[in-house]
Amino acid sequence: KAGVTQTPRYLIKTRGQQVTLSCSPISGHRSVSWYQQTPGQGLQFLFEYFSETQRNKGNFPGRFSGRQFSNSRSEMNVSTLELGDSALYLCASSIPNAPDGTSTDTQYFGPGTRLTVL
Amino acid sequence: DQQVKQNSPSLSVQEGRISILNCDYTNSMFDYFLWYKKYPAEGPTFLISISSIKDKNEDGRFTVFLNKSAKHLSLHIVPSQPGDSAVYFCAASLGEGNKLVFGAGTILRVKS
Numbered sequence: 436k437a438g439v440t441q442t443p444r445y446l447i448k449t450r451g452q453q454v455t456l457s458c459s460p461i462s463g464h465r466s467v468s469w470y471q472q473t474p475g476q477g478l479q480f481l482f483e484y485f486s487e488t489q490r491n492k493g494n495f496p497g498r499f500s501g502r503q504f505s506n507s508r509s510e511m512n513v514s515t516l517e518l519g520d521s522a523l524y525l526c527a528s529s530i531p532n533a534p535d536g537t538s539t540d541t542q543y544f545g546p547g548t549r550l551t552v553l
Numbered sequence: 554d555q556q557v558k559q560n561s562p563s564l565s566v567q568e569g570r571i572s573i574l575n576c577d578y579t580n581s582m583f584d585y586f587l588w589y590k591k592y593p594a595e596g597p598t599f600l601i602s603i604s605s606i607k608d609k610n611e612d613g614r615f616t617v618f619l620n621k622s623a624k625h626l627s628l629h630i631v632p633s634q635p636g637d638s639a640v641y642f643c644a645a646s647l648g649e650g651n652k653l654v655f656g657a658g659t660i661l662r663v664k665s
Binding site for chain 1: 587597
């Protein structure tokens with residue numbers, strides 16, 4: 436079974452631009468979460484989507500947004516890029532257990548998208 | 554407020570010996586714990602997990618121990634191999650919305 440895929444793998448943008456990152460979960464996985472990894476802050480949760488709805492959100496400004504499509508694929512968007520947005524953006528997918536989608540199931544990560552803001 | 558802490562930034566172990574990586578947490582509501590291994594420029598790879606209703610889970614060379622009263626978990630790797638050299642992250646979940654809270658990571662170096 437194919438793993439989580441993320442595109443693009445590398446991206447260079449300039450301050451003020453906006454960027455869209457894409458994530459395709461493992462087949463059959465319906466929950467997609469996004470994380471930001473930086474040397475200073477480590478791995479931090481951005482948001483999680485299940486059934487095209489954002490269920491949980493981390494402590495990031497509104498410039499960070501996302502969405503999920505009916506096929507469970509997800510995109511995240513960062514508008515008005517700042518230098519501090521340079522990071523590895525990771526997507527993870529899982530299969531929720533309960534009918535309402537709540538789960539403690541393991542999250543499987545993609546390779547990430549390395550975003551550099553100049 | 555760092556809810557999950559890995560206080561050892563790095564650990565060096567001889568091949569064949571035991572590696573013990575430690576993790577402490579502050580939120581008693583965490584009910585699921587995971588260990589991930591990460592190489593540079595790659596996403597974290599899941600290693601092993603444990604539910605808060607258990608105190609031990611074993612998978613091959615990897616064993617995770619959970620001490621709820623001490624809010625402490627540890628990952629034991631026996632025997633350690635050079636290919637185990639990587640950054641190891643401890644993560645905890647509240648079980649809602651799949652939000653994982655990660656520790657800062659521990660760099661493990663296994664010397665041959």
